[in-house]
Amino acid sequence: MAATDVNPTALSLQADLRRKRFLKMGLIWAIVLFFVAWCLQGTIIEDTDWARVGGRSGVLGSIGRYLTLDWGLLPELLIPTLETFMMACVGTVVGCFFSLPVAWLGAANVTPSKMILYPLGRFLMVLSRSVHEIVWALIFVSAVGLGALPGILAIAMRSVGFISKITAEAIENIDAKPVEAIRAVGGNQFQVMYYGILPQIYPVVLATVIFEWDINIRRSAVMGLVGAGGLGLLFFRQMNSFNYGGVSMVILAILLLIVLGEVISHYLRKAVI
Amino acid sequence: MTEQMPAPRPSDPPKWSRYQYPESLIKHGTLLAVLLFLGYSLHFLNVDIGLLIGALGRFAGVISERYYPPDLEYVLDRGYLEAILDTLQMSFLGGFAGVCLAIPLAWFSAWNVTPSRRLFFPIGRLGVISCRAIHETIWTILFVSVLGFGMLAGVSALTMFCIGFAGKLFSDEIEAIDMGPAEAMRAVGANPFQVFLFAVVPQVRVAFTGIAIYTWDVAFRAATVVGFFGGGGMGWYLKRNVQQLENLRVAAIILSIIAMVLVAEFLSGWLRATVNRAK
Numbered sequence: 012m013a014a015t016d017v018n019p020t021a022l023s024l025q026a027d028l029r030r031k032r033f034l035k036m037g038l039i040w041a042i043v044l045f046f047v048a049w050c051l052q053g054t055i056i057e058d059t060d061w062a063r064v065g066g067r068s069g070v071l072g073s074i075g076r077y078l079t080l081d082w083g084l085l086p087e088l089l090i091p092t093l094e095t096f097m098m099a100c101v102g103t104v105v106g107c108f109f110s111l112p113v114a115w116l117g118a119a120n121v122t123p124s125k126m127i128l129y130p131l132g133r134f135l136m137v138l139s140r141s142v143h144e145i146v147w148a149l150i151f152v153s154a155v156g157l158g159a160l161p162g163i164l165a166i167a168m169r170s171v172g173f174i175s176k177i178t179a180e181a182i183e184n185i186d187a188k189p190v191e192a193i194r195a196v197g198g199n200q201f202q203v204m205y206y207g208i209l210p211q212i213y214p215v216v217l218a219t220v221i222f223e224w225d226i227n228i229r230r231s232a233v234m235g236l237v238g239a240g241g242l243g244l245l246f247f248r249q250m251n252s253f254n255y256g257g258v259s260m261v262i263l264a265i266l267l268l269i270v271l272g273e274v275i276s277h278y279l280r281k282a283v284i
Numbered sequence: 285m286t287e288q289m290p291a292p293r294p295s296d297p298p299k300w301s302r303y304q305y306p307e308s309l310i311k312h313g314t315l316l317a318v319l320l321f322l323g324y325s326l327h328f329l330n331v332d333i334g335l336l337i338g339a340l341g342r343f344a345g346v347i348s349e350r351y352y353p354p355d356l357e358y359v360l361d362r363g364y365l366e367a368i369l370d371t372l373q374m375s376f377l378g379g380f381a382g383v384c385l386a387i388p389l390a391w392f393s394a395w396n397v398t399p400s401r402r403l404f405f406p407i408g409r410l411g412v413i414s415c416r417a418i419h420e421t422i423w424t425i426l427f428v429s430v431l432g433f434g435m436l437a438g439v440s441a442l443t444m445f446c447i448g449f450a451g452k453l454f455s456d457e458i459e460a461i462d463m464g465p466a467e468a469m470r471a472v473g474a475n476p477f478q479v480f481l482f483a484v485v486p487q488v489r490v491a492f493t494g495i496a497i498y499t500w501d502v503a504f505r506a507a508t509v510v511g512f513f514g515g516g517g518m519g520w521y522l523k524r525n526v527q528q529l530e531n532l533r534v535a536a537i538i539l540s541i542i543a544m545v546l547v548a549e550f551l552s553g554w555l556r557a558t559v560n561r562a563k
Contacts, residue, residue, distance in 0.1 A: 097325035
């Protein structure tokens with residue numbers, strides 16, 4: 012009898028709780044949907060030039076222009092594809108070099124000074140991630156001129172944030188005993204880093220770098236849009252000469268390159284971990 | 285006793301064999317090949333290594349010379365503030381639509397609960413991968429050429445970007461669930477949709493909310509440059525001033541982008557913490 016007996020006040024409390032939660036979820040959804048409606052009104056209904064869109068036939072016609080592939084572009088695709096790939100590789104390596112000191116500054120347990128340099132390291136990480144790669148590329152194009160170099164630097168700067176953040180977290184989570192041992196026998200800062208920390212964070216950092224390299228292929232494919240060479244430049248030229256079949260070819264080349272990068276990074280990650 | 289076989293030693297973990305003959309050759313050979321490839325890349329791309337090393341010094345010089353006192357009055361102008369609001373609206377709308385479309389695609393492309401491994405799994409995977417593979421700026425250019433300049437193109441491009449971004453995270457999350465409830469529902473004859481709704485969704489609800497908020501954060505970052513290629517918002521001001529070589533205004537706009545991204549990041553971090561606490 013006692014097992015099946017349920018306290019009526021507990022039941023009503025539970026129902027009360029459920030109703031409260033239901034109301035709360037409803038309120039959240041109402042707010043979200045209100046925001047969606049407001050944004051739809053502001054951005055799409057008021058801002059769109061529907062005459063330019065031209066109804067269903069206009070849109071389908073615009074899409075149809077992309078479907079006739081321009082196979083004549085095939086021989087011209089090889090070198091930009093290679094350039095894009097190389098830009099991603101070099102950019103990732105340069106980014107690793109930049110992110111080492113940043114991670115060193117921004118890891119709470121090894122930073123040389125907690126008051127000044129630690130916030131600086133954290134700030135650099137956030138700065139690198141919050142500026143979009145196109146903006147970085149714009150800055151570097153104006154600093155070092157056109158060509159592959161601004162693309163490499165932009166990719167490197169954009170990679171610093173993620174790589175150094177993960178590295179700093181890995182450094183913060185290391186086993187402190189080897190570090191202490193090296194300090195105890197009189198190792199200097201560099202020796203502590205090289206013999207105490209590096210072997211412990213090596214797999215995590217390498218996996219992160221491979222992940223970032225995969226993303227950087229995507230990024231380097233658009234660097235040409237702002238003057239930094241590679242497939243983006245070819246894309247930009249084809250678009251400006253209204254050769255829509257050529258645009259589709261460039262996109263196919265980008266897709267192929269990215270699938271290749273994904274396959275390589277899959278096997279590399281398997282080999283590392 | 286003496287002729288008793290010694291206990292079989294556990295095979296050495298691969299870590300210890302790493303520096304023995306064949307592996308060490310492979311390791312150092314790979315390193316050498318990578319270095320050679322990087323050197324050849326620098327040569328192929330016509331990069332002046334001296335310039336690369338001196339670039340950071342030049343960078344500081346260029347910043348202090350051309351960009352230094354940022355024209356802050358320009359970004360406090362009414363038109364620009366409205367553009368910031370537009371960017372926010374675009375990112376919210378793109379994130380919302382992207383997340384809504386990403387949920388079914390993630391369901392299709394999760395190997396453990398997909399409705400059909402032959403038909404829906406490849407469709408879902410292909411959809412997510414192709415949305416992810418193409419950069420958001422390229423999506424913007426394509427949509428601008430189809431739909432015309434304006435925020436409709438920007439929102440569409442952000443939607444595609446968010447499908448790719450959220451779809452991958454969602455399907456990873458679904459693949460990591462506890463399969464017990466799903467098996468139980470299957471055993472009593474539930475169809476795949478019922479399994480998804482009553483066995484999968486309750487397990488991933490909180491994680492999905494967090495991912496959706498994070499998606500908005502990332503979409504906002506992308507939305508700041510969508511306008512650069514004709515999608516409306518802050519990026520359009522950036523493009524205009526870059527082309528007119530109004531460097532001080534460009535500096536102010538970049539500063540405003542950084543400030544807004546920081547605000548968005550803080551907001552999304554706070555919201556995610558709240559969701560995690562309320563679960």
